[in-house]
Amino acid sequence: MYGSQPARTGRTTLLAVLLAPALALAGALVLLAAPAHAANAPRTSVNPVIFVHGQEGSAQQWQSQAKRFSSNGYRDDQLYVHEYDTSVATDDHAIAGLEALVDTVRARTGAAQVDILAHSRGTRVAHAYLAVPERAAEVAKYVNLDGRTAAAPPGGVPTLAIWSSLQPNGSIGGAVNVHEPQAGHTESATSAESFGHIYAFLRGRAPLTTRVLPELPTSVEIAGRALYFPQNTGLAGRLEVWRLDPATGARAGLLPQHVVRVGADGAFGPLAVNGRGHYELALVRSGERTNHFYFEPFERSDRFVRLLVSPPGGVADSIDACPGHTALTVVRAREWRADTEGDDRLRIGGSDVLNAAVSPRLRQILGLFVFDKGCDAVSHLDAALPPFDRIPFLTATDLHLPADAQARGTIPVTQTMRGTGGIEETIAVPNWPSDRHTVSLLFKDYADIPSGG
Structure with a gap:
């Protein structure tokens, strides 16, 4: 689990809302995001958020929403993901891992409670977790993303349920049920529309923005894990980060921008990149094919990057x-x-x-x-x-x-x-x-x- 590792105190987001006179006439609001260090930010009453992915999932399904939370002022140490092996049919290991992560997050942040978001199979894990009263007491609010139905909110925890086109009649009794008939199953967990509902439910007010706001290009950092997929187990190796010619994909320069040794947990970073640049992340392992990963520009810091490799x-x-x-x-x-x-x-x-x-x-x-x-x-x-x-x-x-x-x-x-x-x-x-x-x-x-x- 990436969330079980020590969180860097790195960055948060301060939102400056600027209204230019010319744009004011058109009624346009411009939002600019500027980075700051979490160590300098005051502690708030905001609950940490833990995302639980679904079948064949990973932190990839959390990347966009985590950056939207960050765009609305959440710090790195308030955003986590619970990753588990979905090649195993039973959920005992996933439930135990979620319990351990909740304990770790509460201890690290000093928060009495956390908020949990779960998608697809992850809702099965979350419902089982919340069925124990002592565990449910540690959860302030729960978001059920296109997964299990129920007659009542699991564990009695206040619940928002979002349903996609895959479950047009999905419902949890006593919950706030939102239907997104045009959304796909995964889209219900990753879209800007869903984020608006999620944020308003957790915070009691609409977000300042549902966009992923760019940071200054020189302030962007990335971190993540190299993993066997869908086991979500770490991969050791040498990670090379190359800046590219965006027109050809060719490596720019003779040397990579970063070369780091990735340990058995697969974790790497944070690593500085330019928010307007195109990058290749190459995972080199002795006796194995080199795994090359290519991305659109990282316009905002992202600590949930996943380099997913199929195992033998x-x-x-x-x-x-x-x-x-x-x-x-x-x-x-x-x-x-x-x-x-x-x-x-x-x-x-x-x-x-x-x-x-x-x-x-x-x-x-x-x-x-x-x-x-x-x-x-x-x-x-x-x-x-x-x-x-x-x-x-x-x-x-x-x-x-x-x-x-x-x-x-x-x-x-x-x-x-x-x-x-x-x-x-x-x-x-x-x-x-x-x-x-x-x-x-x-x-x-x-x-x-x-x-x-």
Whole structure:
């Protein structure tokens, strides 16, 4: 659990609300976020928040909401995630881990109670945890995100329940029930709309903003863990942080910006990055393929970065790897949909890879594997590849992407997220050979567009 490690006293957010005269005439409010150190911030009565992920989840489903909490003044030591092994069918280990984390957070912060948010399978864990009165007494408020239904709030704790299109009739008796009929299952936990409901429930007032507010580019730091997935167990190795040429994905300079040794718990950071820069995080392990991770710019500090690697015998063993092609994994904590006009688009090397067969709405796709099936240099984009077509939240398509032994070529990957008016975001990556390298791209689950928040 990342939250069980000592929290850095690093940064908080002070919100300055500026109303420029010209914009005032148009009624526009401009919010600027400036970093400050938590050590200099007074203690408040705000409860620490713990997020409990769902099946095949991790802190990735908490990143955006944690940054929205931070944008509204929460400090690092008030935001936690409980990670557990979802390859185990029973919940005893997850319940025990949550109990230990709540005790640790209360001791560290001096808070009498915490607030708990749980998503999907995590709601099963949370309901079992809250069933014990002594544990429920340590929880001020509970948020149930598209998971278990109940006749009454679990443990008698005041409850907000948010339901997606997957559970249009979901309900917890006596709770505040909110239905988001257009939201996907994971989107119900990660969206700005959900954050507005969550914050208002926890704090008794609307947030100042539901956006992720950028920090000064020179103030941004990242921290996180390298993990086997979905076990959420740590990976040791050498982590290299490279700044990139955003147009090509090529490494800028001869040396990485950071080189750190990652221990058995997989933890790294905090590491300074530029909030406008594009970065590659490369995990190097002896005798293993190098794992390359590419991101959109880190516009705000993020201590829940996750570098997820499939373990031996895991799902990635079904990916055909060979020196002549590049294999990609593309991830977003908002479902990829391609059933109707106006849904998501994802272009890889100029090819549209999303369609109703590969990423239908009902499959709730979060991760797309792209590789050359059979290493035959022939692409087939009209069907999802087995066994990925049967694995929850995952899909795969057959696309030949020629590789270069020194990765001197560029593969542009461009998403057009639904509901953004056609805004495009591109991550360019080198064409690493798949027999010696894995390449993962992580798109944000929100777009940087003007909003009423």
